[in-house]
Amino acid sequence: MELLEHVVSYILSFELIHIAAGSLVGFVIGLTGVGGGSLMTPILVLGFGIAPAIAVGTDLLYAALTKCSGVFFHHRNKTVDWRIVGLLAAGSVPSSIITVALLEQIKTAGFNSDRLMMLTLSVMLILTSFIILIKGRLVSYVSHHHSESKAVLLIKKYRPHITVLSGVALGILVTISSVGAGAIGSAILFLLYPRKKPISIVGTDIAHAVPLTAIAGMGHMHFGSVDYNLLFGLLAGGIPAIYLGSLIGQHIPDHWLRIAIAILLFAMGIKLAV
Template sequence: MEAGLFGFTLAGLVVGFAVGVTGVGGGSLMTPILILLFGFSPSAAVGTDLLYAAGTKSFGVWLHGRQRTVDWRIVSLLVAGSVPAALLTIAALHTVGIDETVERIMTLTLSAAVVATALLTLFRQRLMAMVSDRAVPAAAGADVRRRLRTPITIAGAALLGVLVTLSSVGAGVLGTTMLFLLYPRLPAVKVVGSDIAYAVPLTLVAGLGHISLGTTDFEVLAYLLLGSLPGIFLGTRLGFQLPDRVLRPTIACLLILVGASLLFDNVASAFAG
């Protein structure tokens, strides 16, 4: 195996391990790695990572489906919002074309999504505690919340659909946080299972759209998957033995550094151009 291709397998292994240990979405790590370490353009990194995510998350859906930890009603709402939004975003990219301006927009979107993921990784437990303290509202307030929850779920999923199509980030930490806020009584394992289940069609549709744009590297994709599957397995097995209070802040700080690096590179290239 060539050294460069071995690097992609190693990257898949490292990202898969991190996902297995912390649950942080792979897109927030893999896409920046492809851009910063391997010199991919933002569109090529996003297009390749979307199919990488669809492949890795499909295995997770199978596991959660066997354990009956997927709320398929919520998944249907998320798909109803996110998939059409992804298709519209792909159509818009076809209309305007992948030029320098679009690449910069993708980089800025990716930077913002990575930093948001980092902040939620740091503070999500505190946010969830605040939500659980208020999970028993007055009956009238609960009725209003239930009536609005469906359209809010669809609208939030639509925003995530656009975000994921442009950056490949958003279907992990951002998606689960939205579900925790909207469905505070839903068990955490079903929140995670439902988020993974809707992410598969979303990343698959967005990934296929990027194929039509010519922004997918299939050889690199194969080597990423070759490393990621054993990485996820090892991370899942070892995650129970590693302290969460150390892992999550470490990953969050790394993501903030990555987001800042992407932003700096984008600003520097803009001035250089």
């Protein structure tokens, strides 16, 4: 009983607005399956006035912690291709570390790193909104029109190299904006590995997202751009809300939810750009 009181007291010490933000985003994640990075960072910046660097750094650690259970689930069900995870990480981990260091150098030199983050975030949100809308058609097209064309043969020949380069791009973009490890990462994998089952693509993408977001988040943490009270408040509100959203989401048409989220992401992307 005393332990429970300590837990309740600890949770109440968080800013209620942070718990509300975590609950809102967690609920939408559970409802739609859309990644938290696409929603959390712009909501923190636009809705709660959090500085872009703090929002990105905190959201990266939030993503790493909330995706861990997903990796365990997919690994247990053998829906993770660890070879692909290794190829992606071979590109994304070094590029993430280098990007964090460059961001700090930019900041030290007096340049506006927050503006760079805002512009990158804007582009990534707009790109993610389009991917959410066309992902189903893209997967269907690739699955039914996979042929031995010159382009396909070229991708097959250099697939490991392209996968590593894709990891490099994801490492840079996710570290700057915290967006892309989910929707964009899985879209790349669908294009590179069209014969893999969708569930395996999802599991592999999540398994890669955890080390990427963790390392990027720890890089931001090293330079002081993580708000721990905000992080724990988001986790306190987000984890239960993800479960609640997944329960309710079973009874709501997925198609219309995804359209609504895509429109929201597009609008936030435009707002951040102006």
